[in-house]
Amino acid sequence: MWYKKSQEDKSNPVYEEVLIRFLLEQAIRFKYFNTQKYNPSNMEINRHVENILRYIKDTYNGVGNLRNHVTKEKQMKDVIHDIVDKKLNLKR
Numbered sequence: 128m129w130y131k132k133s134q135e136d137k138s139n140p141v142y143e144e145v146l147i148r149f150l151l152e153q154a155i156r157f158k159y160f161n162t163q164k165y166n167p168s169n170m171e172i173n174r175h176v177e178n179i180l181r182y183i184k185d186t187y188n189g190v191g192n193l194r195n196h197v198t199k200e201k202q203m204k205d206v207i208h209d210i211v212d213k214k215l216n217l218k219r
Contacts, residue, residue, distance in 0.1 A: 144190045147183070150204055151176045154211040162217040179214050 155175050159165050167175075180190070187193050197203050 143194065144180075146203070147180070147190055147193065147207065148176055150207040151179055151211065154204075154208045155179075155215065157208075158211055158215055158217060175215065179210060182214060183210065 152172055155172055156167070159167050183190060183193055187196070193206065194203070196206055
């Protein structure tokens with residue numbers, strides 16, 4: 128049976144963080160593989176995800192506010208890829 132929570136925490140939505148974590152993992156793996164032909168371990172991915180999530184929370188004042196920077200031309204995946212490109216300075 129499904130129950131609805133009586134009060135939801137609007138400042139830190141869980142569904143947004145799960146979605147952003149998943150997109151961050153994909154973007155980090157994609158960036159490493161395309162620049163260095165390297166598959167990082169899960170521990171490295173998690174470390175980068177935590178650092179970038181901390182950056183997102185500081186810059187956008189929370190994970191939920193990142194959705195405000197999404198437009199028709201620039202979807203959430205594109206915004207995440209831009210942030211990963213900015214934070215990971217990987218060169219060939």
